[in-house]
Amino acid sequence: MKIRPSLRLYFFVSMMLLSSLMAIGFSFLSVNYFTDGLDKGLNGVMHALSQSAEVKNGQPKEMIGFKIASRWEDVPNEIKKRFIKPTERGILQKSQEKTAFFSMPKDLYFVVYFENPAGEARYVSRIMLEENRLPKKGKPEKPIQRLLWIALTGITAIALFTFFLFMVMKKIAKPVESLRGWAKSLNQTNLQQAPPDFTYNELNTLATLVRSSLLSAHDSLEREQRFLSYASHELRTPISVIRSNVELLNRLSEKAPLSDKQQLTLQRIERAGLTMSDLTETLLWLSRNDDQQGSPGPVNLAEKITTLGNELDYLLNSKQVDVLINTDNQSATINTEATACHIVLTNLIRNAYQHTQQGQVRITQQGSRVIIVNSSAQTDTSHVTNSANKPTNIGYGLGLELSEKIIKRHGWVYEVNDMPGRYEVVVDFS
Incomplete structure (x- = not known):
């Protein structure tokens, strides 16, 4: 040490x-x-x-x-x-x-x-x-x-000097220790209050600088959170309009069938709308304060993984990708924050589906531990990287990055094993 x-x-x-x-x-x-x-x-x-x-x-x-x-x-x-x-x-x-x-x-x-x-x-x-x-008398x-x-x-x-030095140091060190304790105790509540008097002018100046720096960082963070919140709320309306119109077109196509190109275009719009909707929900969740998060509750990981795998199956259309889902139903229910867990699993499974053009995606659940492995068998690497699940599109890369922030905020275990043609992600929600 x-x-x-x-x-x-x-x-x-x-x-x-x-x-x-x-x-x-x-x-x-x-x-x-x-x-x-x-x-x-x-x-x-x-x-x-x-x-x-x-x-x-x-x-x-x-x-x-x-x-x-x-x-x-x-x-x-x-x-x-x-x-x-x-x-x-x-x-x-x-x-x-x-x-x-x-x-x-x-x-x-x-x-x-x-x-x-x-x-x-x-x-x-x-x-x-x-x-x-020599003196005449005495030794x-x-x-x-x-x-x-x-x-x-x-x-x-030297002992007298040490004593006075210790007293001087004690008189100087006490205000410094008070400054350290005050700085460690700063939070959003007492940050708005003026710093106390630390006896010496230099320490008071340092306390003022610390408070002003933290206030500036706090204001920047609040502006960022407000922007994320406002942007996410404003995006909800156009996304809803896009998804509702896509659904309307799907119903109209039952009466007047669309051409293959039109159908392919409509599917792309639908996938993009779903992705934007999930990302918007993620941004909204991250823009909240920690004290606004939901309390932990029971979550069935096996059921959620199966549901998400089926919902995101549209990303594998026209691809030669095998999906293997292996869950442990006996130990599937865990106690965790449901919304955060849903966002993380959605983004990770979507990235695995999106960035595997040919190969296999294997999702394994063991208790609170979820392992997602996607192996790419595609020889043409002009459109993907050497790691199957590694983000190649900025939109999906943002989703993966946001998921990592959520995992870090909750203190969950997160491991990434990146190898040529194979990408493994491990999340433990305990």
């Missing part, structure tokens, strides 16, 4: 890492500035001594712990071992001995070169040994103790 990233966790971890890096960085920077300040102060003291002390060759002087010499040869041996004779004036050279990276230096050595006002050379040095820096503080205090101080600072 894919773990989705959390914005809250990402922000929290990022701020923790940033604060930790800043704390560590500023700690090292503070130590560096502190050490650099001490070195500059020491350098200033050594410069002052070099300007005031009277020193002769071979007679170095010691003042407040500093050794002042006029020649490099007069500098203490410990200094000469660790440093090369300095030639640049005022550049403090330092050497230290440490047992560990975070421990205090044990011994420190300093040397600097100056010239007095008379232009004479002065070498000022200082040696700070550990035993000379010296161990480096590990110092590290523990530093770590404890750092952990305390």
Whole structure:
């Protein structure tokens, strides 16, 4: 299962890492500035001594712990071992001995070169040994103790920062979660109401954008539904006129027989009228709201399939198509929405009949499961596709697409197996 990233966790971890890096960085920077300040102060003291002390060759002087010499040869041996004779004036050279990276230096050595006002050379040095820096009373503080205090101080600072960060995140996250809950609860009823106040201006702006987008989509859907409803209602009248006149012509043809071409034309008009009538009923049904749909009731699938197969048999006139209907009468009655079931079965059977020019149509019913398979044996594929039931006419394709929408709305199982010369549709109305 894919773990989705959390914005809250990402922000929290990022701020923790940033604060930790800043704390560590500023700690090292503070130590560096502190050490650099001490070195500059020491350098200033050594410069002052070099300007005031009277020193002769071979007679170095010691003042407040500093050794002042006029020649490099007069500098203490410990200094000469660790440093090369300095030639640049005022550049403090330092050497230290440490047992560990975070421990205090044990011994420190300093040397600097100056010239007095008379232009004479002065070498000022200082040696700070550990035993000379130890306090007279008490035990010296161990480096590990110092590290523990530093770590404890750092952990305390990070804990305080984490606490305040958590409080800030809680104050920010609560309005965001409120916005999420409000957006999830939106429906046609509360969408017309103004969004609540989410404390922050950015969240209020986002809520307004969400509401305006949903209102626009809702208005578009209503316009589409109204158009489908109006168009379907308006089409009912001309379709009824066409079908009634076709029926009238059929009765008149009993007295004055029509020619073969006239009879064929009349049959085509009758088939088109029936198809348009079924599509109109489908559009009308889809244009209704979900709360206007009929409640589930008992439907005999075996009886309905047999009836529809006989009613749509006119689509197989002048075709070499065998129809096999296999139903299970013992488990034929199911509890489902009757109108939707009728529309789906009508469109699927019509598509199978319409798009099979030569071959076989097999309809099987097992409980709530209906399987429609049409196999085409026609070798000429100039007027059909390689799939027998696959729509090749835009009118019947619309009927099949509308059926899929109805199936999706009711959550029924719908499977399509498309193979060359064979098209299988499976619908489970449970």
